[in-house]
Amino acid sequence: MAKAAKKMRAAVLVKPCEMRVESRDVPKPGANEVLVQVKAVGVCGSDVHYYRRGRIGDFVVTKPFILGHEASGRIVTLGRGVQKLAVGQSVCVEPGWPCARCEYCRAGRYNQCPNIRFLATPPDDGAFCDYLAVPVDFAHPMPEGLSFAEGAMIEPLAVGVHACRKGDVHPGDTVLVSGCGPIGLCCMMAAFGMGAARVFLSEPDAFRREIALEMGASGVFDPARQDSVNLLREVMGHEAQVVLEASGSECAIQQSIEMIGPGGRIVLVGFPHKDMVPVNLVHLMSHEAEVKTVWRYANDFPLAIHLAASGRAPVSKLITHRYPLEQAAEAMEKMGQAHSLKSVFEL
C-alpha cells in the first residue's frame, strides 16, 4: 500500500431493517495486529437476525453497528511487533479474539473465554467494511489457489470442523447431517474431510437437497415425509453413530435424537429456535448416547483451510449470491429468499 487510506466504507445497521453505507475511520493496527484490507465477507444467519430484530438473545444492538464476521482479505499494514506475516499476504480472519489469559484460554478452549471480542457481536463492530485491524494470530494465511470468496467461507467451514471434532467423527463413520443450509453443508464437507465413509442429509427444501447431492452427499431425505426415521435407518443400514444437527428446528432435533444408535452422539450445531425443547431422554439413555454442543470453534481454522485448499471441501459451491458492498441494503433485504444459500460481499 503506497499510502494508507484514512477513510473507508462501512455498511452500517442504523436501526433494524435499515442499513446504509457510511464513511468511517480506517482502524490503526495495534501491537501484534495487522491491518487487513477486506476483499470478501460472507453473510451469516446471525447477521440477518441482527438486521431484522436488532438483537440475538442478550446481545442487543444499541448504536449504529457494522455486521459481518466471515472475512478474508490482504494485509496492508503491520502493527508493532508483527514478524510472522508480511504485507501483501492473503488471510482468512478468525473473528473471535480471546483474552489469552483466563482459565479457558490457558486450557486451549479459547472459544469459551468470557472476555472474547467477536466481530459483529455487540458491542464490537464487524467486517462489512474496507479495513479491519486483526490480531496477527487470528489472521490465517491463505494458500495459493483459494479465492477471497472461498476464504470468506472458511469461517462457516470451521464451524463444521469443530462440530465433527466434538462429535468424534472418525474415518469410516456413517454420519447424518440434519439440515442443508450453509452450516449443514459445511458439516457435510468437514465430515468427509475427517474421513467419513458416508454422509446422509435430511432437509425439507428440495433445492437444498439437490445442492447437497451435487456437493457429494451419500443420500438426502425429506424429513417431512412420513416414516422418514425408518427410511433413514433403512438406507443407512443401521442407526447413526453421529448426527450433526444444523437446523435448530425442534422437530429436527427430536428426530435426530431418535436416529442415534448405541454409543452414538448428536452434536447440536444449529442454534435451537426455542430455549426449551422436549427430547427423548429414555431413547438417549437406553442407547448410552450423548448430546454434545458446539460454541463457535477453537484451533479449527488451519484444518478448515487445508480442507478447502485441497479441494476436499468445495466451499465455493455454497455461494449463490455476490454483491458489492454498496448494495448491502438491497442484499440484506433479499436474504433468505428461495434458491439461496450463501451471499458474499466482494469489496
Next chain:
Amino acid sequence: MAKAAKKMRAAVLVKPCEMRVESRDVPKPGANEVLVQVKAVGVCGSDVHYYRRGRIGDFVVTKPFILGHEASGRIVTLGRGVQKLAVGQSVCVEPGWPCARCEYCRAGRYNQCPNIRFLATPPDDGAFCDYLAVPVDFAHPMPEGLSFAEGAMIEPLAVGVHACRKGDVHPGDTVLVSGCGPIGLCCMMAAFGMGAARVFLSEPDAFRREIALEMGASGVFDPARQDSVNLLREVMGHEAQVVLEASGSECAIQQSIEMIGPGGRIVLVGFPHKDMVPVNLVHLMSHEAEVKTVWRYANDFPLAIHLAASGRAPVSKLITHRYPLEQAAEAMEKMGQAHSLKSVFEL
C-alpha cells in the same frame, strides 16, 4: 461343599404385588461358570418396579419370575474349565453377561451388547434365591474385610463409578449430584473415589440429605426451596463442571442442566420418569456443555470393589433394612417407605 444341594429356595414374583418363596432346582454350572451360594442380595428400584407393575418399558414379566441382581456369595462348585477361582472364594456377582462376540463386546463396550443376559431382566431370572450359576469372569473376588452385604452393594456402586467415568470426573473437581437415593449416594462415593474435591447433593427429603452429610457430602440442598439454583451456585463458588443426575425427575433434570458451566457435562444416571423431557438446549449450547448417559456398567466392578474395600466408599451406610429371604413378600411391600435407603436380603 461336601454334597451338592439339589433344591433351593427362591422368592418368586407370581404376579404383580404377589411374591412367595418356592422350591426350585439348583442350577448346574456350565463350562467356565461357577456355582455361587448367594449370601446377600440388594433390592433395587427396578425390582420394586417389576414387583408393582410387572414390567419396565418393553421388558414384561410373563411367567413366575425371580427378581434381584445385586448379589454376593461364595463359590461352591466349579464348572468345567474354571481355573482362576476356587471353591470357597467370596465373590460379587456382576449381573450382566454379554455375548463376548458382537462389535460392542469386541470394542470393550459390553454393556451395549444386544445379546446380553441380565439377572432379573425378563426372560432371565434373578438372584433372590440360594444359588446362581455365574460365568467365572463375572464373579469378582471380594477382598478380606468386605461383608457379603457390602459385596451386594458393589453393583450400585459400579453404576456410580461408570457415571463418574462417563462424566470425566477428575481429581480436584467440584461435582453436583442430583438426588440422594442409593444411586445418588453411590455417585457421591464414586466421585470422591475419583478424587473429586467437593461433592454437593440436591435432594428434597431431609432424612436422605442427612445421610449424605454423614457419608461425607460437602454440602446438601433442598431443590424445592426457591432460588435453589442460585444458592447452589453461590455455595459451590461457580457453576458445576459435572452434574450426576440420579433422581430421574423432570424438574431435577432441568435444574441440573441449568447448573452446568462452560464445557461442563451432565450425566443422566437415574432413569427419566418420562420419555420426553423439555430441556434448555440454549443454555447447553451457549456453555458448550453436553448431556451424557449411562447404561449399566462395563469394566467397572474392580474399581468399585477397590473403593469399598479401601474404605473410601462406605457402602454399608446405604443399608437401612435387612431381611431373611423368607420375608421377601413383606419386605417388598415395605419398600420405599420413609427413612429407608437400601434393603438387603441375607441368606
Next chain:
Amino acid sequence: MAKAAKKMRAAVLVKPCEMRVESRDVPKPGANEVLVQVKAVGVCGSDVHYYRRGRIGDFVVTKPFILGHEASGRIVTLGRGVQKLAVGQSVCVEPGWPCARCEYCRAGRYNQCPNIRFLATPPDDGAFCDYLAVPVDFAHPMPEGLSFAEGAMIEPLAVGVHACRKGDVHPGDTVLVSGCGPIGLCCMMAAFGMGAARVFLSEPDAFRREIALEMGASGVFDPARQDSVNLLREVMGHEAQVVLEASGSECAIQQSIEMIGPGGRIVLVGFPHKDMVPVNLVHLMSHEAEVKTVWRYANDFPLAIHLAASGRAPVSKLITHRYPLEQAAEAMEKMGQAHSLKSVFEL
C-alpha cells in the same frame, strides 16, 4: 458347495528352508465358525522369517507347520449357530482369535489377549492351504469390487490403520513414515485415509521410493544421504507431529526420534531388529514427545476394508508377485529379492 471336500492342499514347512505341498484333512467348522475356501494369501515378512530360521523369538516351529496369515476367500460351510453370514460370501480373514473372556478382551484390547490363537504362530497352523475354519466374527465380509488378492492385503493395511490410530493421526497432519516396505506403504495409505494432509517417506531403496511416489507419497527421501534429517525438516516445513517407524532398523528408529517436534509421537510399527536400541531420551523429553508401539490390531479390519474398497488405499499396488500354491517352495526361496514388495498365493 455341492459336496464338501475331505482333503485339501497345504504348503507345509517341514524344516527350515524346506517347504512342500501336502494333503491334509479339511477342517470342520465348529459352533460359530465358518469354513472358508481360501482364494488368496499374502506372504508376510514373518512367514519368510519362520521359513528361513524356524523361529521368531520365543515362538519356535517344532513340527511340520503351515505358514500364512493374510487370507481371503469364500464361505463354503456354516458351523452351528452362524446366522450373520451366508455360504458364498467373500470374506477377509482376521487371523487372531482372542479368548473373548480375559480382562484385555473385555476392555476391547483383544490384541493383548494372552490366550489369543493366531494363524501361523506356533503352535497354530496358518493359511497356506485350501480351507480354514474361522470364527464367524473374524470373517469380515468383503464388499463388491474388491478382488481376493486385495482382500489378502487387508491384514497388512489393518496394521497401518492400527498404527495411525495409536499415533493419533488427525486430518490435516503431516506424517513421516520410515520405510517403504509393504507395512510402511500400508501406514502411508492408512494415514491418507485418516485425512493426513501430507505423508513423507524415508527409504534407502530407490525402487521402493518410486513405488511410494506412484502410490501418492507427498515426498520421499533417502535416509542414507548426509543431512537427511535437516533435509526432511526443510521439506516438511517443520518437525513431524507423527512418525510411523516401519523399518525396524536401529538407525531409522534413532532418526525418527530426532525428527519429532513438540508434543509429537513416534509409533514403532516395524519389529526392531535388535532388543536394545539406544534412543535420544533427552530429545524426546525436551519435546514432551512420546514413543508408542503397536501389537497387531484390534477392531481395525472394518476401516481397512472401507479404505481399500473406496479406493483410498490402493492395496493392489503392493503386489509385485503372484504364485499358485504349488509353487510355494520356489516362491519362498525368491522372497526378498530386489524389486519386490508383496507376494500373494492365489488358490
Next chain:
Amino acid sequence: MAKAAKKMRAAVLVKPCEMRVESRDVPKPGANEVLVQVKAVGVCGSDVHYYRRGRIGDFVVTKPFILGHEASGRIVTLGRGVQKLAVGQSVCVEPGWPCARCEYCRAGRYNQCPNIRFLATPPDDGAFCDYLAVPVDFAHPMPEGLSFAEGAMIEPLAVGVHACRKGDVHPGDTVLVSGCGPIGLCCMMAAFGMGAARVFLSEPDAFRREIALEMGASGVFDPARQDSVNLLREVMGHEAQVVLEASGSECAIQQSIEMIGPGGRIVLVGFPHKDMVPVNLVHLMSHEAEVKTVWRYANDFPLAIHLAASGRAPVSKLITHRYPLEQAAEAMEKMGQAHSLKSVFEL
C-alpha cells in the same frame, strides 16, 4: 505495604560455585502483573546444577544470575488492570510465563511454548530474592492453612501431577515410581491424589526409602538387589500399568521399561543423565506399551494446591533443611549431602 521498598536482597550466582547476597532494584509490576514479596523458595536439582556447572545443556549462565523457581509469597502491589487478586493475598508462583499467542499456547499446551520465560532459566533471573513481578494469572491463591514453605513445594508437586496426567494414572491403579528424591515423592503423592490404589517405589538409598514409607508408600525396593525386577513383580502381583521414572539414571530407566505390562506406559519425569540410553524396544512393543515424557507442567497448579491443602499430599515432609537467604552460599554448598531431600529458603 505502607511504603514500597526500592531495594531488595538477591542471592546471586556470580560464577560457578560462588554465590553471594547482593542488593538489587525491586522490580515494578507491569500491566496484569502483581508484585510478590517472596516468603519461601525451594532449591531444585536444576538450581544446584547451574550452581556447580554454570549451565544445563544449551542453557548457559553468562552473567551474574539469580537462581530459584519454587516460590511462594504475598502480594504487595498490583500492576495496572489487576482485578482478580488483592494486596495481602498469599500465592504460589507458577514460574513459567508463556507468550499466550503461539499455536501451543492457543492449544492449551503452554508448557511447550517456544517463547516462554521461565524463572532461573537463562537469560531470566529467578526467585532467590525478596520480590518478584509475576503475571497475575500465574500467581495462584493459596488456601488458608498452607504455610509458605508448603506453598514453595507446589511447583515440584505440579511436576508429579503433570506426570500422572500424562501417564493416565486412574483410580485403583497400581503405580511404580522409580526414585525417591523430591520429584519421585511428588509423583507418589500425586498418584495417590489421583486415586491410585497402590504406589511402590524403587530407590537405592535407605534413608529415602524410609521417608517414602513414612509418606505412605505401599512398598519400597532396593533396585540394586539382585532380581529386583522379579521381586517387584511378585509384590505388585502383576506388571506395572504405569511407571513414573523420576531418577534419570540409565539403569532405572531400563528397569522401568522392563517392568511394564500390556498396554502400560512409562513416563520419564527425571531428566535422563545421558542423551542416548539403550532401551528394550522389543519388550515395549510386545506389550504394546509406550514411553511418555513430561516437560514442566500446564494447568496443573490448581490440582497440586488442592492436594496439598486437603492433606492428601503431605508436602511438608519433603523439607529436610531450611535456611535464611543470607546463608544461600553455605546452603548451596551443602546440597546433595546424605539424609537430605528438599531445602527451602525462608525470607
